[in-house]
Amino acid sequence: MQPIERPVETKPPEARARVADKDLLRETLRDQTERGQTKSDIVLQSVQRLLRRGAITNLSKMLGRMHPADIAKVVTHLSSPKEKREVFELVRGEAKRGQVLSELDGDSIQQVLADLLHSDIAWLLKDLGPDDVAYILGFLPEERGKEILALMKTEDSTEVADILKYPKDTAGGIMTTEFFSLPEDATAQEAIRRLQQATDAEMVFYIYVTDKEDRLVGVLSLRQLLTVPPATTLKNIMTRDVISVTVDMDQEEVARQVASYNLLAIPVVEKDGRLVGIITVDDVVDVIREEATEDMLKMAGAIEEDSVSKSSSVGAAKVRLPWLFTNLVGSLLSGAILWYFRFTIQEVVAIVSFIPVIAAMGGNVGLQSSTLIIRGLATGTVESTDVWTVFFREVKIGLLMGVACGVILTAVGWVWHQGFLGMVVGASLIIAFLVSTSMATIMPIVLKRMGVDPAVAAGPFVTTANDITGITIYLTLATLFLEHLR
Amino acid sequence: MQPIERPVETKPPEARARVADKDLLRETLRDQTERGQTKSDIVLQSVQRLLRRGAITNLSKMLGRMHPADIAKVVTHLSSPKEKREVFELVRGEAKRGQVLSELDGDSIQQVLADLLHSDIAWLLKDLGPDDVAYILGFLPEERGKEILALMKTEDSTEVADILKYPKDTAGGIMTTEFFSLPEDATAQEAIRRLQQATDAEMVFYIYVTDKEDRLVGVLSLRQLLTVPPATTLKNIMTRDVISVTVDMDQEEVARQVASYNLLAIPVVEKDGRLVGIITVDDVVDVIREEATEDMLKMAGAIEEDSVSKSSSVGAAKVRLPWLFTNLVGSLLSGAILWYFRFTIQEVVAIVSFIPVIAAMGGNVGLQSSTLIIRGLATGTVESTDVWTVFFREVKIGLLMGVACGVILTAVGWVWHQGFLGMVVGASLIIAFLVSTSMATIMPIVLKRMGVDPAVAAGPFVTTANDITGITIYLTLATLFLEHLR
Numbered sequence: 011m012q013p014i015e016r017p018v019e020t021k022p023p024e025a026r027a028r029v030a031d032k033d034l035l036r037e038t039l040r041d042q043t044e045r046g047q048t049k050s051d052i053v054l055q056s057v058q059r060l061l062r063r064g065a066i067t068n069l070s071k072m073l074g075r076m077h078p079a080d081i082a083k084v085v086t087h088l089s090s091p092k093e094k095r096e097v098f099e100l101v102r103g104e105a106k107r108g109q110v111l112s113e114l115d116g117d118s119i120q121q122v123l124a125d126l127l128h129s130d131i132a133w134l135l136k137d138l139g140p141d142d143v144a145y146i147l148g149f150l151p152e153e154r155g156k157e158i159l160a161l162m163k164t165e166d167s168t169e170v171a172d173i174l175k176y177p178k179d180t181a182g183g184i185m186t187t188e189f190f191s192l193p194e195d196a197t198a199q200e201a202i203r204r205l206q207q208a209t210d211a212e213m214v215f216y217i218y219v220t221d222k223e224d225r226l227v228g229v230l231s232l233r234q235l236l237t238v239p240p241a242t243t244l245k246n247i248m249t250r251d252v253i254s255v256t257v258d259m260d261q262e263e264v265a266r267q268v269a270s271y272n273l274l275a276i277p278v279v280e281k282d283g284r285l286v287g288i289i290t291v292d293d294v295v296d297v298i299r300e301e302a303t304e305d306m307l308k309m310a311g312a313i314e315e316d317s318v319s320k321s322s323s324v325g326a327a328k329v330r331l332p333w334l335f336t337n338l339v340g341s342l343l344s345g346a347i348l349w350y351f352r353f354t355i356q357e358v359v360a361i362v363s364f365i366p367v368i369a370a371m372g373g374n375v376g377l378q379s380s381t382l383i384i385r386g387l388a389t390g391t392v393e394s395t396d397v398w399t400v401f402f403r404e405v406k407i408g409l410l411m412g413v414a415c416g417v418i419l420t421a422v423g424w425v426w427h428q429g430f431l432g433m434v435v436g437a438s439l440i441i442a443f444l445v446s447t448s449m450a451t452i453m454p455i456v457l458k459r460m461g462v463d464p465a466v467a468a469g470p471f472v473t474t475a476n477d478i479t480g481i482t483i484y485l486t487l488a489t490l491f492l493e494h495l496r
Numbered sequence: 497m498q499p500i501e502r503p504v505e506t507k508p509p510e511a512r513a514r515v516a517d518k519d520l521l522r523e524t525l526r527d528q529t530e531r532g533q534t535k536s537d538i539v540l541q542s543v544q545r546l547l548r549r550g551a552i553t554n555l556s557k558m559l560g561r562m563h564p565a566d567i568a569k570v571v572t573h574l575s576s577p578k579e580k581r582e583v584f585e586l587v588r589g590e591a592k593r594g595q596v597l598s599e600l601d602g603d604s605i606q607q608v609l610a611d612l613l614h615s616d617i618a619w620l621l622k623d624l625g626p627d628d629v630a631y632i633l634g635f636l637p638e639e640r641g642k643e644i645l646a647l648m649k650t651e652d653s654t655e656v657a658d659i660l661k662y663p664k665d666t667a668g669g670i671m672t673t674e675f676f677s678l679p680e681d682a683t684a685q686e687a688i689r690r691l692q693q694a695t696d697a698e699m700v701f702y703i704y705v706t707d708k709e710d711r712l713v714g715v716l717s718l719r720q721l722l723t724v725p726p727a728t729t730l731k732n733i734m735t736r737d738v739i740s741v742t743v744d745m746d747q748e749e750v751a752r753q754v755a756s757y758n759l760l761a762i763p764v765v766e767k768d769g770r771l772v773g774i775i776t777v778d779d780v781v782d783v784i785r786e787e788a789t790e791d792m793l794k795m796a797g798a799i800e801e802d803s804v805s806k807s808s809s810v811g812a813a814k815v816r817l818p819w820l821f822t823n824l825v826g827s828l829l830s831g832a833i834l835w836y837f838r839f840t841i842q843e844v845v846a847i848v849s850f851i852p853v854i855a856a857m858g859g860n861v862g863l864q865s866s867t868l869i870i871r872g873l874a875t876g877t878v879e880s881t882d883v884w885t886v887f888f889r890e891v892k893i894g895l896l897m898g899v900a901c902g903v904i905l906t907a908v909g910w911v912w913h914q915g916f917l918g919m920v921v922g923a924s925l926i927i928a929f930l931v932s933t934s935m936a937t938i939m940p941i942v943l944k945r946m947g948v949d950p951a952v953a954a955g956p957f958v959t960t961a962n963d964i965t966g967i968t969i970y971l972t973l974a975t976l977f978l979e980h981l982r
Contacts, residue, residue, distance in 0.1 A: 291760070370963065389789060
């Protein structure tokens with residue numbers, strides 16, 4: 011490994027240029043992917059190698075050939091802020107640098123922009139859509155954001171300010187104000203002309219039609235426009251039944267609508283029906299991934315981060331601890347129950363052999379049921395009206411699995427210790443399974459009805475509650491039949 | 497509640513028509529959504545009520561106003577196959593019924609089509625895209641699918657057969673063969689004319705350009721076409737750097753590409769570069785949701801179903817049991833360890849008070865780490881090259897949390913029983929946390945490198961292994977310091 015200060019001239023430049031050579035890279039890719047490494051792994055390694063060698067020219071060439079999204083990925087994965095800044099500065103052209111910026115995560119944006127002047131940042135942002143600008147500025151201190159906005163074209167900055175005034179996770183907060191709309195009495199010919207002139211609305215899928223008060227009244231596809239006589243007014247060809255969302259709708263609900271109606275973009279309206287923006291499907295894709303990640307992390311009590319290696323470890327620990335504390339209290343309660351039954355345990359010590367099984371299995375069975383329900387509620391395959399169907403199904407499955415595991419446990423108990431203990435363990439397990447599946451099914455639906463996020467239910471509460479129930483049932487039964495166990 | 501047979505004429509028809517009335521429905525919606533019910537809940541309830549009353553005319557009217565995707569949702573949620581068929585039959589127009597069909601899940605498709613003739617099914621499918629037809633036929637017995645295909649237009653059926661020959665979860669299996677491509681020497685004017693005639697490729701976002709051997713060589717946006725002089729050849733305006741995927745690429749990887757490059761559609765090529773289809777972003781949205789669901793269920797060992805209330809309970813139990821059996825064996829091992837240390841436990845019975853804490857906490861801490869890593873690997877925010885950064889971060893967090901929980905436990909132990917036991921418990925917990933976070937971080941990355949799905953790692957193996965480690969450490973320490981605990 012060469013130190014960073016090493017001069018670039020020790021090898022003929024051609025030899026080093028090859029590292030960034032497309033064919034060689036492709037070949038390396040083929041070799042390495044077979045060894046389980048992904049393309050981005052290898053690109054990242056190449057960039058790091060070039061950085062370490064200080065091979066600036068080659069690195070810059072390589073970046074020139076890369077897609078902004080791939081550069082953003084590399085920047086995100088570099089470990090030091092210094093390296094991130096170095097790579098970012100080497101991207102040529104402020105349009106491309108702006109695009110890279112719009113694909114970065116919050117921390118990288120802060121690090122990369124830390125030393126830049128407000129005017130430089132305004133320059134980078136000038137070609138981006140207002141939604142991307144709003145996204146980027148959302149990670150900077152409010153004061154700084156305002157100063158940067160003040161340096162941009164008034165037209166652009168008002169649009170950005172419009173988006174920034176809505177909460178980040180609502181339709182208003184993720185929409186773009188660059189959409190293409192026309193009055194209902196425009197003709198197809200006029201529409202095509204306007205379309206040819208419209209330079210900012212780069213991705214036009216639908217043409218939205220509005221009335222005199224700017225209220226959304228219809229929608230047209232681009233192809234519809236090309237296939238009618240030029241003098242037709244839009245009013246006569248548009249579809250009047252437009253699916254739209256209001257500015258304050260939660261982004262998760264927006265995503266669900268776009269997904270279920272297979273839309274490319276969904277218009278966003280104010281409460282009075284005025285069209286104020288659109289949300290395109292590529293942003294919805296991001297929302298869906300984010301929400302799925304969030305739900306999974308919530309279920310494990312680790313919601314802090316949408317990605318690793320970002321926030322400080324102390325911060326991460328702080329966010330994860332409450333969940334662990336809940337568990338700590340719960341399992342201490344289980345411990346207290348064991349302590350309460352200590353005489354039973356001391357008398358028939360074989361009982362301890364099955365404590366872990368009883369404690370773990372109820373929680374696990376519950377986790378299966380609640381994961382299924384929570385995910386179903388999130389994707390819409392389970393509705394809260396399905397509650398009884400779902401409930402009886404899960405309880406039935408719980409019973410079936412309880413009997414299967416219970417029989418095995420009884421046999422194990424019989425062989426290992428004695429017949430009666432086996433029966434007690436088996437029976438406890440079956441009861442614990444029934445309690446567990448019922449609770450795990452009901453809890454998320456009840457929470458959802460109460461307006462609480464059901465993803466938290468699968469977490470510590472259900473598991474802990476199930477563990478306690480299991481142990482209580484087991485030791486109560488064991489104490490009741492103590493004479494037969496001795 | 498009225499019996500199903502009750503004649504429809506007992507009330508004036510207007511009174512009942514209102515149930516399906518848009519304004520009333522909207523009002524009910526507002527009332528009910530405030531009570532935590534969703535729009536689809538209420539629509540479902542209305543449909544069920546109309547079905548029960550046998551109010552066929554009103555139901556049919558209501559269905560006439562609904563979007564095919566919403567009808568599909570209702571059909572999916574109806575509990576009996578008979579009801580599903582009834583509602584499906586009431587949808588007017590085979591084009592709309594075809595669309596409803598394409599939005600249904602596998603079980604509902606089978607139930608709804610069960611009694612239909614092959615020719616009727618072929619008629620329903622005639623207006624659908626080949627990807628949708630392939631999706632639907634994929635759920636019917638192969639023989640039946642072939643006979644239906646034989647009844648369709650040869651042109652359509654070859655396209656469907658082309659898709660059906662690829663595995664369901666690859667690019668080839670989810671692509672549509674209805675895309676719009678032109679030779680590189682066509683002019684912009686010709687392109688526009690061809691576009692106006694192309695009736696099947698309903699959603700044109702990009703125009704793909706091919707060479708004489710049908711190989712994909714470039715791409716154009718619709719707007720680019722409109723803004724150049726009519727005589728320009730496509731060769732001169734197209735973008736040559738097209739992002740494409742090969743037919744055999746896994747659908748999850750396809751989704752990742754579409755998401756990271758913000759594409760609306762991605763072209764699918766054969767190994768020789770021939771363009772054979774495209775995958776549109778709305779299908780990618782489905783893939784992303786499916787894969788997230790699958791990962792979540794895998795982590796809980798309940799992969800059987802992407803939705804509840806579908807497959808039989810016995811089937812579901814069979815799929816979930818292996819995971820529980822792994823857990824059973826694991827926790828019996830923990831039990832065996834307790835049994836091995838039974839003399840220690842009998843001598844100082846206070847030890848049992850902390851067994852649940854030690855057993856549960858290690859597993860939970862591991863679950864947090866591995867969920868984070870698994871999700872990161874799935875979304876691409878964690879690369880396998882990040883392994884050390886991620887590892888040290890998680891271990892550090894584990895240590896911090898271990899110290900926090902360890903101190904609390906020491907205090908609890910001190911107050912509850914005696915000082916030395918508290919220290920043993922605290923120390924065991926910290927060690928268990930360290931082991932647990934290390935394993936939970938390393939396992940998914942190692943599994944991924946070995947080509948195994950990392951989502952299984954968060955499940956039973958890591959948790960069980962962590963539980964065993966925790967208990968072993970605790971009881972070993974307790975036995976070593978037994979003299980001080982008495």
